[in-house]
Amino acid sequence: xxxxxxxxxxxxxxxxxxxxxxxxxxxxxxxxxxxxxxxxxxxxxxxxxxxxxxxxxxxxxxxxxxxxxxxxxxxxxxxxxxxxxxxxxxxxxxxxxxxxxxxxxxxxxxxxxxxxxxxxxxxxxxxxxxxxxxxxxxxxxxxxxxxxxxxxxxxxxxxxxxxxxxxxxxxxxxxxxxxxxxxxxxxxxxxxxxxxxxxxxxxxxxxxxxxxxxxxxxxxxxxxxxxxxxxxxxxxxxxxxxxxxxxxxxxxxxxxxxxxxxxxxxxxxxxxxxxxxxxxxxxxxxxxxxxxxxxxxxxxxxxxxxxxxxx
Numbered sequence: 001x002x003x004x005x006x007x008x009x010x011x012x013x014x015x016x017x018x019x020x021x022x023x024x025x026x027x028x029x030x031x032x033x034x035x036x037x038x039x040x041x042x043x044x045x046x047x048x049x050x051x052x053x054x055x056x057x058x059x060x061x062x063x064x065x066x067x068x069x070x071x072x073x074x075x076x077x078x079x080x081x082x083x084x085x086x087x088x089x090x091x092x093x094x095x096x097x098x099x100x101x102x103x104x105x106x107x108x109x110x111x112x113x114x115x116x117x118x119x120x121x122x123x124x125x126x127x128x129x130x131x132x133x134x135x136x137x138x139x140x141x142x143x144x145x146x147x148x149x150x151x152x153x154x155x156x157x158x159x160x161x162x163x164x165x166x167x168x169x170x171x172x173x174x175x176x177x178x179x180x181x182x183x184x185x186x187x188x189x190x191x192x193x194x195x196x197x198x199x200x201x202x203x204x205x206x207x208x209x210x211x212x213x214x215x216x217x218x219x220x221x222x223x224x225x226x227x228x229x230x231x232x233x234x235x236x237x238x239x240x241x242x243x244x245x246x247x248x249x250x251x252x253x254x255x256x257x258x259x260x261x262x263x264x265x266x267x268x269x270x271x272x273x274x275x276x277x278x279x280x281x282x283x284x285x286x287x288x289x290x291x292x293x294x295x296x297x298x299x300x301x302x303x304x305x306x307x308x309x310x311x
Contacts, residue, residue, distance in 0.1 A: 049099060050287040052106040058281070059109040061274035066132055071111045074101050075131035075263075077119035079214035080183075082239045082295050083137040086116070096295040097135050100153060100279075103287055107278040118213060120185035123148055126263045133275070134263030137233055139187045141258070145308050149272045150261025152309050153279045154292075155300045157257035158188055159237035161222060161230050161248045168228040172252040177205030181218040181227040184211045188231045191256070223247050235297045259302065259309055272307050279305035 059067070066072060076084045076097060084095040093114045105112035114135075117125060122134040126148055140150045162170050170178050175192075176199035182188045189211060196207035210227055212218045219240045221227040232240075234254040241248045262279070264272045282288040283305065292298040 049102065050285075050290045052103050052282070052285070052287050054109040055107050055278065055281055056109075058107060058274050058277045061270040061277070062108060062110070063268070063271050066110065066271075071113050072101075072105055072108070072132045073113045073115060073130075074133045074135050075117045075122040075125045076101075076114055076134070076136040077122065077214075078116040079216045080119075080137055080233075080236055081215075081243070082235060082297060083233075084114075084135075096292060096297055097137065099291045099294065100282070100288070101133075101135050103282050103291060104275065104278045107281050108274065119183065120213075123263055126265055129265075137236075138261050138263055139233075139258050140261040140309060141187065144261075144263075148266050149264045149268060150308055151264060151272060151276045151279060152259040152261050152302060152304075152306050154260040154297075155257055155302055156233045156235055156260060157254040158191060158231055159234040159254045160251050161219075161232075161237045161240060162228065162251050163222060163225065164247055164249050166249065166251055170229040170251060172231070172255070175199075175207050175229060176202075177207070178229060179208045179210065179227040181210050181212060181221040181230040183215045183218050183232065184213055186232070187256075187258075188233075192231060219244065219248070235300060261308075276305050276307050 076093065078084045078086050078093045078095075080095075082095055083097045084093060086092065087094045093116055098114055101114060102112050115131065117131075119136060122131065122136055123138075123144065125131040126134045134148075137156070138144065138150065139156075140152060144150060160170070160172050162168065168178055170180075172195070175195060180192055182192050189209075192207060192209050196209060200206050210221065212221065215232060215236060218230045218232065222230045223244055229251070230237075237250060241250060262275055264275055279288075282291075283303065289298060289301060292301055
């Protein structure tokens with residue numbers, strides 16, 4: 001942890017906000033619009049994607065509706081770098097989730113169409129048939145498994161970030177009375193809500209929780225001093241620290257590691273098995289590790305993909 005320093009003045013905060021907006025133009029975007037296909041560049045270079053062959057047996061397990069159109073439409077919230085975010089062209093969705101999705105398409109012999117959508121709408125979009133899959137850093141948890149099936153493909157925990165120097169002295173266990181930013185509909189909402197209740201149960205001030213629709217807005221709130229801290233998935237916090245060029249720092253350790261899951265319609269049988277099999281093939285072939293290394297997130301790699309893992 002860096003040594004403490006005074007809170008930035010208003011003019012400095014505004015300057016920091018401008019700098020952040022310039023950064024998030026390259027590492028985030030709006031909640032609708034941008035798409036990418038399986039031919040789009042991944043981590044800045046199409047050549048960085050490994051060559052992956054089609055698995056005919058897995059391809060035959062796809063629903064006829066998908067096989068006939070030859071495309072998997074995948075919903076994602078492109079404000080969550082480095083998992084999924086909008087490239088510098090302002091429209092192309094990139095990230096390690098996107099590269100993994102494209103690789104899945106190659107295994108299954110279909111094109112991939114990634115559509116940017118608000119995070120809280122993606123599961124409903126899969127249930128309604130708007131999206132064939134959802135792939136947006138969804139932590140696998142019981143309330144989600146009641147609605148859809150989830151195929152594990154990565155593991156991440158929760159981390160906290162504060163302004164450099166931590167002027168408010170915030171830690172995950174010392175946030176009572178502080179202003180904390182979080183993205184709506186994420187597991188971190190439950191986390192910070194429970195922490196706030198512990199504060200009030202102990203006779204301390206509640207945490208002032210501010211929820212934003214986009215993760216980029218969460219980070220902006222902390223950089224500009226509007227909020228004292230943020231919490232998000234560990235690779236996202238690491239990326240925010242990097243992208244804001246020293247304006248943020250992590251406090252505390254990463255905790256509550258859990259698998260991410262690809263969202264598949266509930267009780268879809270062979271369809272979920274095809275997705276799980278495709279993820280496992282990527283893992284076994286080494287293509288999975290290559291993609292994660294391209295983004296610097298190989299620390300969350302898993303060895304076995306499962307449908308609705310219990311832990």
